[in-house]
Amino acid sequence: MQRILEPGQIETFAQRDIPRLRLPDRARVFSARAERLRRQSEAGAIGHAIRDYLHLMAHLADAQQAALESIESRPLELPGDEDIAHAQAFHMPLVSVASWQRQAQWQQALASICSSLTALPNLPAQVLLVTDHVCALTAQQLEAQADNLLAVQPLQVDTATAPFIMAALQVYWVALASRTNIDAIHELDVPGVCPTCGTLPVASIVRADSRHQGLRYLHCALCATEWHMVRVKCSHCQTTQGISYQSIEDGPRSIRAECCDTCRTYRKILYQEDDVAVEPVADDLASLSLDLLLSEAGYRRASPNPLLWQQP
Ligand SMILES: [Zn+2]
Ligand SMILES: [Zn+2]
Structure with missing residues (x-):
């Protein structure tokens, strides 16, 4: 070393x-990530397990890009003048994971990601088990898992489903961040x-x-x-x-x-x-x-x- x-x-x-800030480019934030993951998965000096995982995550990022594009057409609630003034007055993040009322769109993104993945040929059986498990969770269970992930409570996180649930939350928050006026973020x-x-x-x-x-x-x-x-x-x-x-x-x-x-x-x-x-x-x-x-x-x-x- x-x-x-x-x-x-x-x-x-x-x-x-x-x-001071760079907001995500929603046209390519996840597709660029997918491209990079794919290239990294093909790099020489990594083991088989991590190679397969990077490859799977590349597919996941592709599915995120597609989910982000479909979220755009649905009405997305963005912070209003009152939210902006409140965040500024209390030095709070504008769409804070701790207080922003996340909309059901993130769960629609999750369903879209899971269906993109399950449509892949040669998806490993154990991954299919996990995506099936995610689909079987109730809206309430998903919200509870999302709370644990966003509060970074590793002891309460189900590590198998976490990347998929997190991926959907990323889609929702990127949709918010990329549509926010940069001057509203303090x-x-x-x-x-x-x-x-x-x-x-x-x-x-x-x-x-x-x-x-x-x-x-x-x-x-x-x-x-x-x-x-x-x-x-x-x-x-x-x-x-x-x-x-x-x-x-x-x-x-x-x-x-x-x-x-x-x-x-x-x-x-x-x-x-x-x-x-x-x-x-x-x-x-x-x-x-x-x-x-x-x-x-x-x-x-x-x-x-x-x-x-x-x-x-
Ligand atoms: Zn330090
Ligand atoms: Zn953020």
Whole structure:
């Protein structure tokens, strides 16, 4: 394992107008993720089990894109002026997972995702069992599972159905986030949670396009909003001391783990300058060997990947 310190670590952008937020592009948020998952599943140095899982998740992301497109045609309740004023006054996320009344559309998205998957030829029998199980849950049971997932209560989460239920919640929240006026989303007092929905980030990404060149954004695990945070700072406890970067020897340069010696957590950080196609959910999932190394080194993940749940 290499221990790498970044050159030019402190950003001083006093003169530069930093775009604070990037909202998801609903035309391609999940299809780009599917493409990346598929490419990662075909990469050489991964085991069979994870390859099959990435492949399945690529199909899942395709099904999410299709579900998102069909949700668009149904009336979607968006935050009104009162919601916006309330969120601003109390420094709350605009469509907070803790307080926003989610509509039944997310369950329709779930049904659509499950039917897309079951229509696939060669879907493994054990996956079919899980999707059948999801379809058999009552609306009330689904809402209870959704509450546990959104509150990140791993002990109460059914790990087999979680990726599918989470996938449907992502579709619903991306539909909200991508239709929200960016000016209605305000900065929170807690910089480590998504200002749109209040969920923790899955990873961060240093962008390379001209507008965001060299800037680091945290990527929401639920609604795919990205919000700016300076580099070399712990996204969990916000310290700037004792931050180090670890990566897999001979692994891709486009991914490292940003480790914090204060809270002993890490999140992965992706670099578009090394690979323009990096995608936070997909690349985090495809780099489980890095999680293994970090765990052996005594660090814990700051938050789970939305598509992979393990019992603690
Ligand atoms: Zn979010
Ligand atoms: Zn920390």
